[in-house]
Amino acid sequence: GAVVSQHPSRVICKSGTSVKIECRSLDFQATTMFWYRQFPKKSLMLMATSNEGSKATYEQGVEKDKFLINHASLTLSTLTVTSAHPEDSSFYICSARPASWNTGELFFGEGSRLTVL
Amino acid sequence: QKEVEQNSGPLSVPEGAIASLNCTYSDRGSQSFFWYRQYSGKSPELIMSIYSNGDKEDGRFTAQLNKASQYVSLLIRDSQPSDSATYLCAVSWGAQKLVFGQGTRLTINP
Numbered sequence: 001g002a003v004v005s006q007h008p009s010r011v012i013c014k015s016g017t018s019v020k021i022e023c024r025s026l027d028f029q030a031t032t033m034f035w036y037r038q039f040p041k042k043s044l045m046l047m048a049t050s051n052e053g054s055k056a057t058y059e060q061g062v063e064k065d066k067f068l069i070n071h072a073s074l075t076l077s078t079l080t081v082t083s084a085h086p087e088d089s090s091f092y093i094c095s096a097r098p099a100s101w102n103t104g105e106l107f108f109g110e111g112s113r114l115t116v117l
Numbered sequence: 118q119k120e121v122e123q124n125s126g127p128l129s130v131p132e133g134a135i136a137s138l139n140c141t142y143s144d145r146g147s148q149s150f151f152w153y154r155q156y157s158g159k160s161p162e163l164i165m166s167i168y169s170n171g172d173k174e175d176g177r178f179t180a181q182l183n184k185a186s187q188y189v190s191l192l193i194r195d196s197q198p199s200d201s202a203t204y205l206c207a208v209s210w211g212a213q214k215l216v217f218g219q220g221t222r223l224t225i226n227p
Binding site: 006034042043044046049093095103104105106107108109110111113 | 148149151158159160161162163166168205207208209210213214215216217218219220
């Protein structure tokens with residue numbers, strides 16, 4: 001399977017600061033990456049679709065100015081949580097599939113657990 | 118609104134028995150179906166994919182798809198304690214985003 005790497009795996013920050021999470025496809029190119037958020041004992045909720053070289057597509061109810069997404073290359077997407085607050089504490093997971101694949105499976109990064117104090 | 122429904126469980130199965138996990142989806146245009154396993158505190162891991170009606174077997178896992186009933190299931194034979202996890206059903210349309218069910222928490226009892 002394809003390998004997706006995410007960093008950092010854990011981050012603790014103070015309220016009001018910004019946190020950047022990186023997602024890299026290690027052995028394939030990805031024109032599209034997906035950012036999910038998961039609360040404890042809940043399922044994955046898609047936040048946004050990251051498109052290489054263009055603006056991200058955000059799901060309904062997700063604040064684009066709060067969650068900044070940049071997909072500057074075919075192997076890297078970043079999610080920045082701006083002015084983080086305790087309610088932003090969650091497990092953030094990125095995913096991707098090789099650009100040449102036309103099936104739906106996604107490969108996930110290890111996830112980043114954000115705790116905002 | 119495309120929806121994927123699973124029984125959240127918990128589902129308890131004795132070791133060595135067959136665990137049966139079920140999932141229904143709302144959109145008849147759905148094309149691809151997946152089962153992911155997620156251990157506590159970890160990200161999901163793809164264990165099965167199925168695209169056409171019928172059964173697909175991979176080791177102790179069998180995925181079953183019935184598009185007419187909009188139903189997909191996962192059977193785990195000879196269940197092991199290491200199979201204890203949350204199992205997420207996911208559905209997609211072509212190469213689009215995945216929509217996940219809420220997950221079924223499975224516990225295998227030694």
